[in-house]
Amino acid sequence: MTKQNLLDSLCDFTRDVVKDLLLPVELQEDDEAQPMPRPPEVYDHGLPDFAEAEKKAPLIIHKVITANDVWPEGGTEPISKAVVRTVFGIYHPNNQEGERALLGLIERLRLALWRQRVIGKQFKLDVKAGLDYLIYDKQLPPFYAGEMLTTWSLPSVKLEVMYGKQGYSNIRKAGPDGQVCGGEHYGPQEQ
Numbered sequence: 001m002t003k004q005n006l007l008d009s010l011c012d013f014t015r016d017v018v019k020d021l022l023l024p025v026e027l028q029e030d031d032e033a034q035p036m037p038r039p040p041e042v043y044d045h046g047l048p049d050f051a052e053a054e055k056k057a058p059l060i061i062h063k064v065i066t067a068n069d070v071w072p073e074g075g076t077e078p079i080s081k082a083v084v085r086t087v088f089g090i091y092h093p094n095n096q097e098g099e100r101a102l103l104g105l106i107e108r109l110r111l112a113l114w115r116q117r118v119i120g121k122q123f124k125l126d127v128k129a130g131l132d133y134l135i136y137d138k139q140l141p142p143f144y145a146g147e148m149l150t151t152w153s154l155p156s157v158k159l160e161v162m163y164g165k166q167g168y169s170n171i172r173k174a175g176p177d178g179q180v181c182g183g184e185h186y187g188p189q190e191q
Contacts, residue, residue, distance in 0.1 A: 002154050003064045003082050007044040009120025010062050010084065014042045017112040023058040023101055026091045026142070040090070040105065054143060057091040058105070065149075069157070080154035081126060089145045099135070102144040106133050113150065126151035 022037035040058035047053055047061065067082040088105050092098030110131060117125045125131070129151035136145050 002080070003067060004044075005120065006082060006084070006123050006152055006154065007062050007064065009123055010086075011042045011044050013112070013116070013119045014060055014062070014086075014109060015039075017109055018042070018060070018105070021105065021108060023090055023105070024092050026054060026057065028055060040088075053089060054091070057089045057143060059089045060105075060109070061087045061089075063087075067154075077156045077158065080157065081129075082152050082154055084150050084152060086148040086150065087145065088147065089143065091142055092144065093142050095141050098142060098144045099139075102135060102146055106135070106146055106148060110148065122155050124153040126153055 018039050021039050023040060024037050025035040027034050038058070040060045041056060043059065043061045045061075045063055047056060047059070053059070063085050064082050065085045067080070069078040069080045071078045086109070088102060088109075090098065090102050090105060092101050110133060113125055113131065117127065119125075131148065131150050133148035134146055136147075139145065
C-alpha cells in the first residue's frame, strides 16, 4: 500500500497547490451557460472513463509508472523508490493562452514540489533524480497537455521476524550437514 499512500499524499498536496487556480471549462451539450472557471480536478491512476477526458479538463493525473527496491552493499534494509508520471490536461479556447495556462499549471506544481520536497510526512522527492517535465509537441486545440516525472524515496521496509522462546527466528534452514537449524538472521547473502 505504500505506493498508493504516495499517490494519495501527492493528490492531496496537488489539490492544495492548485485550489485557487481557476482555468476555463469547455461548454458541454447539456450546459445552459458557459461553466465558470475552476481549479483542476486531481486523480490517481487515471480517469474513471477516459472518453470523458475532454469533459473533465482541467485535470491532473498522478500514476506510479516504475518502482524498485535495492539492497545497498553494507546496508541493513532496502532502499525503495517510485517514479510518478503526472499528466496535465487543460481546455482553453485561445491557442496562445492555452499554451501559457498549461505552462503555468505545470510550473505551479513544479515550484511547490521543490519548496516542499517531503509530502505525507514520509515521501521524499529525490532531488538527485531531478524533476523532468514536458509540454507535448502535438496538441489538439482547444485541449493542451503535458507531463512531469518525479522520483520519490519511500519509507524503508523493516524486517519483521517472529521470535520463539529461545530468541530464535521461526525461519529454518538446512545446515551444511543437512541438519535443520534455526535462529539465523536473514538479509542479502554473500555469494
